[in-house]
Amino acid sequence: MSTLTVEHVARIEGHGTITVDVDAGAVQSVHLDIVEPARYFESMVVGRRLEDAPLITSRICGICSPNHMLTSIKALESALGLEVSERTQVMRKLLVYGSFLQNHATHLYLFAAPDYVGLPSVFPLAETHPDVVDRALRIKKLGNDLTTLVGGRSVHPVTAVIGGFTSEPDPRRLEAFRDTLIATVRDAVATVDLFSAFEEFEVHTDGEMLALTAGDDYAIYDGEIAALRAGWRRPVSEYRDIITERVIGHSNAKHSTVGGEPLMVGALPRINLNAAALSPEAARALEKSPITVGSRNAFFNNLSQAIELIDALERCAGYIDRLLEMGGSTQVEKFDIAAGRGAGATEAPRGTLYHSYEVDATGIIRAGDVITPTAQNLANLEADMWKFAPTVVDRPRPEFLMAIERLVRAYDPCLSCSVH
Amino acid sequence: MAPRVVVIGLASDFGCQVQMTNIEDDLLDVLGLIDLQYWQLASSGHMPDSYDVAIVEGAVTTLEHIATLERVRATASAVIAIGACAVTGGIPALASHGRLEERYSLVYGDGPSVAPGRIKPQAVDSVIDVDYRIPGCPIDMGEFVQVLSRALQGLSDHLPQEPLCAICKTKENVCFYERGEVCLGVLTRTGCDARCVSLGRPCTGCRGLAEDANLESALRLLDERGIDTSDVLVRARLYNTLEEAFTR
Numbered sequence: 282m283s284t285l286t287v288e289h290v291a292r293i294e295g296h297g298t299i300t301v302d303v304d305a306g307a308v309q310s311v312h313l314d315i316v317e318p319a320r321y322f323e324s325m326v327v328g329r330r331l332e333d334a335p336l337i338t339s340r341i342c343g344i345c346s347p348n349h350m351l352t353s354i355k356a357l358e359s360a361l362g363l364e365v366s367e368r369t370q371v372m373r374k375l376l377v378y379g380s381f382l383q384n385h386a387t388h389l390y391l392f393a394a395p396d397y398v399g400l401p402s403v404f405p406l407a408e409t410h411p412d413v414v415d416r417a418l419r420i421k422k423l424g425n426d427l428t429t430l431v432g433g434r435s436v437h438p439v440t441a442v443i444g445g446f447t448s449e450p451d452p453r454r455l456e457a458f459r460d461t462l463i464a465t466v467r468d469a470v471a472t473v474d475l476f477s478a479f480e481e482f483e484v485h486t487d488g489e490m491l492a493l494t495a496g497d498d499y500a501i502y503d504g505e506i507a508a509l510r511a512g513w514r515r516p517v518s519e520y521r522d523i524i525t526e527r528v529i530g531h532s533n534a535k536h537s538t539v540g541g542e543p544l545m546v547g548a549l550p551r552i553n554l555n556a557a558a559l560s561p562e563a564a565r566a567l568e569k570s571p572i573t574v575g576s577r578n579a580f581f582n583n584l585s586q587a588i589e590l591i592d593a594l595e596r597c598a599g600y601i602d603r604l605l606e607m608g609g610s611t612q613v614e615k616f617d618i619a620a621g622r623g624a625g626a627t628e629a630p631r632g633t634l635y636h637s638y639e640v641d642a643t644g645i646i647r648a649g650d651v652i653t654p655t656a657q658n659l660a661n662l663e664a665d666m667w668k669f670a671p672t673v674v675d676r677p678r679p680e681f682l683m684a685i686e687r688l689v690r691a692y693d694p695c696l697s698c699s700v701h
Numbered sequence: 702m703a704p705r706v707v708v709i710g711l712a713s714d715f716g717c718q719v720q721m722t723n724i725e726d727d728l729l730d731v732l733g734l735i736d737l738q739y740w741q742l743a744s745s746g747h748m749p750d751s752y753d754v755a756i757v758e759g760a761v762t763t764l765e766h767i768a769t770l771e772r773v774r775a776t777a778s779a780v781i782a783i784g785a786c787a788v789t790g791g792i793p794a795l796a797s798h799g800r801l802e803e804r805y806s807l808v809y810g811d812g813p814s815v816a817p818g819r820i821k822p823q824a825v826d827s828v829i830d831v832d833y834r835i836p837g838c839p840i841d842m843g844e845f846v847q848v849l850s851r852a853l854q855g856l857s858d859h860l861p862q863e864p865l866c867a868i869c870k871t872k873e874n875v876c877f878y879e880r881g882e883v884c885l886g887v888l889t890r891t892g893c894d895a896r897c898v899s900l901g902r903p904c905t906g907c908r909g910l911a912e913d914a915n916l917e918s919a920l921r922l923l924d925e926r927g928i929d930t931s932d933v934l935v936r937a938r939l940y941n942t943l944e945e946a947f948t949r
Binding site: 294437 | 722807
């Protein structure tokens with residue numbers, strides 16, 4: 282028996298270690314140990330003013346901080362019974378999409394792409410394929426610029442608060458940004474073409490697939506939770522009854538199940554559940570791509586993110602049109618402190634994110650709960666690793682381990698989120 | 702020979718490392734000045750045995766972190782702490798209050814034991830000497846490039862010392878004190894261009910205490926304006942909970 286390990290898997294956010302036991306050419310066991318340190322966020326918010334929660338919990342993750350901030354704000358607004366304006370909702374969607382564009386470009390080009398061309402990182406490509414690296418950096422920068430335009434800063438935006446925004450972008454800058462979004466659609470289409478052309482592994486994932494869904498919209502900010510196989514739709518307020526978390530000995534992140542089964546969240550489940558709502562150009566790209574709606578090949582999560590880039594660009598251009606047409610400016614809704622409980626959800630780049638809080642009559646938080654997309658995915662990812670490893674075990678060892686790393690990266694895991 | 706640089710993440714949200722990838726326009730130029738030997742977030746590879754500069758993100762929360770830092774100090778000629786977590790303990794240090802085991806139980810219950818070697822969160826300089834500090838949550842990339850260049854030339858970090866208000870006044874922002882709201886600008890190290898206040902939010906102190914911050918007179922200032930000071934210390938502890946001034 283030999284034990285193979287990949288310590289601190291590279292090109293993912295956070296620290297995780299892969300361990301595979303192989304005996305006489307057969308895979309005996311596969312583990313993904315999440316060694317990212319615990320920070321106990323759910324304990325940190327207890328006793329703090331409710332206004333502090335979005336600020337504290339957004340520090341769970343530097344990549345999807347806009348999602349943590351907004352999910353926290355939504356959960357608190359639900360606890361307070363506070364409704365926000367359409368303008369605020371549209372601006373919040375732009376903030377989420379800023380993080381989609383930034384994250385997907387980073388994940389696809391900086392983290393995933395080197396695997397397909399056999400390089401340790403994207404940096405050597407700057408010499409050999411400057412056009413590809415320039416494209417990657419253009420999309421990534423556009424995402425950061427969008428988050429900065431609306432939120433004031435790309436990592437840990439400043440302006441989003443309970444009730445609305447404390448500042449808002451100049452309409453002229455919005456208008457100019459709209460044109461840049463449209464001009465970048467061709468970069469996103471080229472990204473889909475690039476990832477469609479790569480030779481892809483296959484693993485048929487068995488888990489349930491969950492995503493938010495909201496009528497005709499490609500839901501990322503609101504809607505209900507939908508299950509692909511079981512076919513149900515349930516309100517976000519019930520998330521703790523739907524998703525069961527349990528502590529696993531080898532991981533600082535908990536594992537999740539739905540109805541006793543592992544589950545997958547992220548771009549592939551979103552496309553499977555909401556393909557009909559994709560923007561026109563994104564729908565065309567999906568049609569042309571090797572993905573068929575309902576696909577269970579977890580590796581296609583990468584290509585699904587590329588398709589979402591097109592959707593995000595077209596959709597954000599539409600949202601900016603809507604803001605300009607509405608005119609006026611955001612007002613932060615006033616609210617009275619009251620005791621209550623509330624839950625909120627958004628789609629983070631790597632899947633559905635849930636927050637919930639219990640607030641007392643003086644506005645102090647008494648309990649908090651966060652379930653991150655990566656924590657939901659880990660049980661399913663590990664199940665996929667068990668299934669996939671035997672299909673590539675006959676390859677030379679470095680190639681075998683790299684194939685398993687590729688599967689881990691396909692989920693775009695955020696391990697500091699998963700532990701929090 | 703270009704200085705050999707490693708990037709190490711302890712307990713953090715990776716936000717400052719993400720910021721490092723966010724200098725799209727300058728990223729490749731900066732990389733041209735250094736020999737980047739290890740950066741788990743961006744490249745496959747192993748931590749080398751020998752290097753010149755270590756960039757450390759995150760708070761110290763495990764025994765393994767202490768061992769890592771001791772190795773780093775013995776190896777690197779310059780250690781750069783980046784971000785509030787590494788510099789002041791930041792948000793992770795909020796878990797330094799009370800009993801860690803109670804926090805552990807609240808999050809993990811009494812099932813299988815995880816999070817081995819856990820200790821109360823600390824700033825990096827409580828474990829090893831730090832040569833350069835880049836404060837903030839997240840770091841400002843202009844400041845990062847500046848401090849990194851200074852480190853490569855062997856100069857001191859040259860952090861701004863005065864409180865935020867000094868810069869904020871030049872931005873013509875309406876002072877939050879005029880609106881009866883608590884703002885920590887009077888205590889906090891400047892260098893952020895008063896970004897939050899300019900965008901309509903009071904300072905939360907992410908850059909740590911200014912060199913000459915005076916808590917007593919800050920409280921008196923607020924009190925004179927009729928602002929409730931009962932929770933000012935709680936607010937000021939958000940990023941600075943390990944500061945002696947706030948532990949009383």
